[in-house]
Amino acid sequence: MAEEDDLDPQPRQPSCPVYAELVEVMERATDKLQLPWRRAQGEIVRGRLDDRFLPEHRPPAQQSLPFLPDLHSEIERAWKKPYSARIHRHQRGNFADVEGIGEYGYVSMPPVEETFANYLVSGRVSTLKAPTLPSKPLKATARLNGRAYTAAGQAGAALHTMAVLQAYQADLLQDLDQGAGLSPEAVAELRRTTDLSLRATKQTAAAIGRSMAAMVATERHLWLNLADIGEKEKSLLLDSPVSPAKLFGTSVEAVVGKFREAKARSAAFKTCIPLRSGPQPRQAGGPGPSWSEDRRQDQRSSVASRAPPPWRSRTQRRRASRKKRDLREVIQHKRCNAQRK
Secondary structure, three states, rough: OOOOOHHOOOOOOOOHHHHHHHHHHEEEEEEHHHHOOOOOOOOOOOOOOOOOOOOOOOOOEEEEEOOHHHHHHHHHHHHOOOOOOOOOOOOOOOOOOOOOOOOOOOOOOOOOOOOHHHHHHHOOOOOOOOOOOOOOHHHHHHHHHHHHHHHHHHHHHHHHHHHHHHHHHHHHHHHHHHHHOHHHHHHHHHHHHHHHHHHHHHHHHHHHHHHHHHHEEEEEEEEOOOOOOOOHHHHHOOOOOOOOOOOOOOHHHHHHHHHHHHHHHHHHHHHHHHOOOOOOOOOOOOOOOOOHHHHHHHHHHHHHHHOOOOOOHHHHHHHHHHHOHHHHHHHHHHHHHHOOO
């Protein structure tokens, strides 16, 4: 049997003209730049309700575009430490320093309304203090989300510079096409704007990489809020390199191995190097105090027995002597006193 494509009397409708031209330009560009391009194309699934004889109105599946490793290296620079990566970097040529980026919301997350935030946090409207989130995990999540927004804003601001340069290049090429030819000054201007556009592209890629890293750190922080671990281990998991395969990469296995090693060492120390037992109170039905505690008690009693008697006043000594007398002696003493009188 013949294939279905051979049975179609009319050819399929062509895809978007702009996309078809893009594919043609990409073919020449990849050949010039010597880039690998597999041209992976999605498979078109035909159903029982699709046309058999009439031409298809659905555009054919698009094929993938080439991947540029140099651009990816700029993006993944911030993936090594996504939690501690700096968002604002001091650069000699900042292509994201565009006029009005603060007014249009490219710099930071829009601030929350104070009255509404205070009502959500405390249940009442208060304007005496600035609104803050009630817990530490929520504050950390908001901080990471703000970093991702700021980095994305830097990428959007750098796109303005790229768009101006590319529009300028298009106008220059149009003027050259309508003129007599290419002058050396025009060629130099085109090459200059192309290099500047490439630099702006690198800065845009770096900002996008920082935004993606902050988003990964935010997702990790949301999951780590369910675990009761120390701040040191949490920072290690948050700052582990970004892996496309797993959210935490290999850091989870590293932390688990660290705990296992510490537990094994502790068990080995207890077996080989026993600790000296400290003073413990005597428990009912349990073992008594240690030998060192018994010796300490004996020393205290020995010192107390050798110490001189405490000082007493004359009244205290008289009272003490009266308490020591026998009742017969007291009666005899009173009789003697009565006979003398």
